Amino acid sequence: MQTRRSDAILERMTTLHPKIIDLTLGRVERLLAALGHPEARLPPVVHVAGTNGKGSTLAMIRAGLEGAGATCHAYTSPHLARFHERIRLAGRLIEEDALTAVLDRCLAANGPDPITFFEITTAAAFLAFAETPADWTLLEVGLGGRLDATNVVARPRLSVITPVDMDHEQYLGDTLGKIAGEKAGIIKRGVPVVVARQHPEAMAVIAAKAEAERAPLHAWGEQWVAEESGGRLIYQDERGLLDLPLPNLPGPHQIINAGTAVAALRVLGAGDAEAAVSRAEWPARMQRLKGRLAQMIHPAELWLDGGHNPAAGAALAATLRRLPPRPTHLVTGMLNTKDVAGFMRPLAAVADRLWAVSIPGEANTLPAAATAAHARAAGLSAAESPSVDEAVRAAVAAGAGRVLICGSLYLAGHVLRDFEE
Numbered sequence: 001m002q003t004r005r006s007d008a009i010l011e012r013m014t015t016l017h018p019k020i021i022d023l024t025l026g027r028v029e030r031l032l033a034a035l036g037h038p039e040a041r042l043p044p045v046v047h048v049a050g051t052n053g054k055g056s057t058l059a060m061i062r063a064g065l066e067g068a069g070a071t072c073h074a075y076t077s078p079h080l081a082r083f084h085e086r087i088r089l090a091g092r093l094i095e096e097d098a099l100t101a102v103l104d105r106c107l108a109a110n111g112p113d114p115i116t117f118f119e120i121t122t123a124a125a126f127l128a129f130a131e132t133p134a135d136w137t138l139l140e141v142g143l144g145g146r147l148d149a150t151n152v153v154a155r156p157r158l159s160v161i162t163p164v165d166m167d168h169e170q171y172l173g174d175t176l177g178k179i180a181g182e183k184a185g186i187i188k189r190g191v192p193v194v195v196a197r198q199h200p201e202a203m204a205v206i207a208a209k210a211e212a213e214r215a216p217l218h219a220w221g222e223q224w225v226a227e228e229s230g231g232r233l234i235y236q237d238e239r240g241l242l243d244l245p246l247p248n249l250p251g252p253h254q255i256i257n258a259g260t261a262v263a264a265l266r267v268l269g270a271g272d273a274e275a276a277v278s279r280a281e282w283p284a285r286m287q288r289l290k291g292r293l294a295q296m297i298h299p300a301e302l303w304l305d306g307g308h309n310p311a312a313g314a315a316l317a318a319t320l321r322r323l324p325p326r327p328t329h330l331v332t333g334m335l336n337t338k339d340v341a342g343f344m345r346p347l348a349a350v351a352d353r354l355w356a357v358s359i360p361g362e363a364n365t366l367p368a369a370a371t372a373a374h375a376r377a378a379g380l381s382a383a384e385s386p387s388v389d390e391a392v393r394a395a396v397a398a399g400a401g402r403v404l405i406c407g408s409l410y411l412a413g414h415v416l417r418d419f420e421e
Helices: 005-013 026-034 052-066 096-112 115-128 176-186 200-212 254-268 272-278 292-297 310-322 340-349 367-375 388-397 409-420
Strands: 047-048 072-075 085-090 136-140 158-161 193-194 216-220 224-229 233-236 240-245 301-304 328-332 353-356 383-384 402-404
Touching: 005 096, 005 115, 047 052, 047 176, 047 272, 052 072, 052 136, 052 158, 052 310, 072 115, 085 115, 085 383, 096 115, 096 340, 115 200, 115 340, 158 176, 176 200, 176 409, 193 200, 193 254, 200 216, 224 254, 240 254, 240 272, 254 272, 292 301, 301 340, 301 409, 310 340, 310 402, 328 388, 340 367, 353 367, 353 388, 367 383, 388 402, 388 409, 402 409
Parallel strands: 047 136, 047 158, 072 136, 158 193, 193 216, 301 402, 328 353, 328 402, 353 383
Antiparallel strands: 072 085, 224 233, 233 240
């Protein structure tokens, strides 16, 4: 892979704080002040939080706005193949020279002070956004919401909360209500908030926060609904009914993400709803791979997904049930911080076998042996494999007609870098 100067700068940025995650706003606020407050000079902001679906929903919002001729900055995380994916300037991935320039400026402004990698790179994104004309800025929360580095924007145009579920309990709390409280921390005084379908416990917390902030609430099941009917996406709110194509992003869970995106566009009074659901692109979310690894196992299908929590496992299982029946094997690698059993349990009913791998180059990978043991405990036949490509080949040799690589965005990034570029 080509070595970029930005890689060296980003590597240095990982050494500026002893922790990868240390939730607070003080450090990023200090750096943004030193940079002249670029967060106050952004084009109108749509801020998206949630446990699952926030990336897909943001991609659909962007597709809808761009489908109507608008230009959008977008900030997402983590990246898959290269860091540049996190920062999209007026519709295009940031170029190497522009990235190195804003990273250098952030390093110089920060000096020797401690700051996490996510905080300083978020400041770099804001700096790039503030200095490049666009119509909209779309921000995806990194972790949580209330203390996330993206939550320094004082008054976004719209807040969006996608489905909330259990994940990152060590940082956000051990109950759904506590986690929802962190996500609801992006709600600002008087700023409208669009909320996807939620568990009642999470919805109660979000609604209470919206009421306290006098933020107009646009919630699934109250102000809008979206469902699949007759092979179409039917969306309805107080303004009327839309009969739209099904989302081009596969999986039944994308119905609610598409509805959330359409609701956001309707509240903004901008964008093209049909473009939102039919033109969105979001890699490693039930992505059908076509690169050299897929070509080597043709005619067997090769799919990739980065979901990694119990809700993502359930969504994957539902998606697989909708595909034409084929013997399905999983190639799975996960982090040791995740609810592995919770992710695997829904998949046991739809997969014939699991091939466990360690995630290459990832210090927090769960060893393949442990992943295989979790799979067996969940009711899956499982074996270990030394690498992704060997696991895929072994799956096809064992009769798989469909192979799904899943369990981690870090594993997905490895696959996209090594087999799709």
